[in-house]
Amino acid sequence: MKRFSLLLAVIVLMGLGCPNNPSGGQADAGPSPAIDSGTPSNVPREVIEEFERHYQAWQSAVDSPTMRLSSDTYELTNHPDYQAIVAMGKKALPLVIAKLAEGDFLMVNAAEQITRINVFKASGKTLQPGEFLGEQGEALLWVEWWQQNRSKPEWQP
Amino acid sequence: MYDAGNNPAAPRLLAVSSEDSYMSPGACPMRWGVLIPFLLLALVPTQALADCIRCSCSEKNYAMDEIGLCQSECKVSLGCFSGICGPANLPGADPTALQWSRQTDAFPNLHCFNVLSQEDQRYNCIAWSVGNDRQWIWKEVDLIFGDMDGTVEISDFDDFYQQHGFAPAADCSFKAGKHKVALFGKGTQPTHAARQSSDTPGWWESKEGKEKKSLHKLTELEGGVYGDVIKCYERSQP
Numbered sequence: 001m002k003r004f005s006l007l008l009a010v011i012v013l014m015g016l017g018c019p020n021n022p023s024g025g026q027a028d029a030g031p032s033p034a035i036d037s038g039t040p041s042n043v044p045r046e047v048i049e050e051f052e053r054h055y056q057a058w059q060s061a062v063d064s065p066t067m068r069l070s071s072d073t074y075e076l077t078n079h080p081d082y083q084a085i086v087a088m089g090k091k092a093l094p095l096v097i098a099k100l101a102e103g104d105f106l107m108v109n110a111a112e113q114i115t116r117i118n119v120f121k122a123s124g125k126t127l128q129p130g131e132f133l134g135e136q137g138e139a140l141l142w143v144e145w146w147q148q149n150r151s152k153p154e155w156q157p
Numbered sequence: 158m159y160d161a162g163n164n165p166a167a168p169r170l171l172a173v174s175s176e177d178s179y180m181s182p183g184a185c186p187m188r189w190g191v192l193i194p195f196l197l198l199a200l201v202p203t204q205a206l207a208d209c210i211r212c213s214c215s216e217k218n219y220a221m222d223e224i225g226l227c228q229s230e231c232k233v234s235l236g237c238f239s240g241i242c243g244p245a246n247l248p249g250a251d252p253t254a255l256q257w258s259r260q261t262d263a264f265p266n267l268h269c270f271n272v273l274s275q276e277d278q279r280y281n282c283i284a285w286s287v288g289n290d291r292q293w294i295w296k297e298v299d300l301i302f303g304d305m306d307g308t309v310e311i312s313d314f315d316d317f318y319q320q321h322g323f324a325p326a327a328d329c330s331f332k333a334g335k336h337k338v339a340l341f342g343k344g345t346q347p348t349h350a351a352r353q354s355s356d357t358p359g360w361w362e363s364k365e366g367k368e369k370k371s372l373h374k375l376t377e378l379e380g381g382v383y384g385d386v387i388k389c390y391e392r393s394q395p
Contacts, residue, residue: 066263067366068367068368069263069368070366071295071348071349071350071365072295073295074295074296105293108296118300120301132284132287132289132297133292133294134284134289134297135293135294135296137292
């Protein structure tokens with residue numbers, strides 16, 4: 001009986017240890033990836049590698065003790081590596097949307113800067129009194145926008 | 158057993174003695190003779206005693222670290238609990254040594270703070286200033302409530318807080334029945350918002366980016382990475 005309890009405990013602990021954000025980004029900090037973000041399977045390998053290199057460098061930068069104190073989305077995304085992702089343009093868009101769907105809501109600025117779209121206005125939604133959008137809400141709007149627009153010629157790399 | 162938590166005066170005296178001893182060990186051998194029994198006492202009984210020795214609100218250099226005690230996550234703000242720099246039973250938890258060190262590096266005028274909640278990446282200072290602990294709010298201050306120019310200015314915050322029932326306040330002093338928010342900035346560039354504590358008059362709550370939420374005096378957060386208070390807002394408590 002004792003041995004069975006121990007085995008059960010080990011199984012439960014193994015379940016608790018499952019990571020939910022393999023990218024090392026902002027775990028459980030945003031929209032659930034329930035919506036299919038169109039995680040890119042057809043993005044060239046070198047684009048993914050370039051994107052990931054900049055993304056990881058930016059993540060390290062915003063994880064510094066001082067930057068961790070910042071609430072300013074514009075400041076947090078005004079970093080050379082983040083801007084390098086923006087400079088990649090439309091070819092980075094599927095990867096940006098994938099990060100948003102994973103929960104890294106700070107990628108909202110990249111989506112906005114690449115597309116030059118105010119996604120809140122484009123959605124036609126309004127906020128009720130006392131209601132907030134938040135970067136998480138904007139991230140969800142981007143994922144929805146991508147679902148509706150990903151096949152349009154203007155968003156092909 | 159010696160209970161450090163109930164005797165705030167003793168640790169302070171001990172801290173001074175031990176600091177003296179390592180500062181000039183050769184100058185007065187007699188001092189070692191007197192101190193060694195005390196140091197042994199500190200070694201033997203509890204981590205709590207070691208914690209107390211290193212605690213005083215304004216101490217940034219932990220004396221006991223120098224002789225090899227308390228090298229890890231010791232508490233540092235006994236002063237907050239003992240009333241040396243804040244009221245007894247201040248809400249929240251002691252910061253860890255790492256939190257204390259980072260916080261006082263970022264905010265050099267800070268002498269006392271407590272931790273109300275640990276790191277949470279879901280919400281930030283602006284969200285907490287309006288009572289929201291689920292969302293990260295920054296861009297909408299400009300893009301929905303402000304002038305949509307890609308920067309967040311004081312006038313954008315005026316509109317944002319107005320939408321949530323706040324009006325500019327004459328000052329940031331505590332007023333019963335009022336929910337006050339202090340906007341920090343560097344020059345005219347907003348950086349942070351703190352919310353007046355309704356439970357602890359004269360103290361303020363700050364959610365620091367993706368980091369912890371702390372309880373502090375308003376002016377002690379000034380002069381650091383957030384700059385200074387540039388404006389206060391208020392609304393009636395719901």
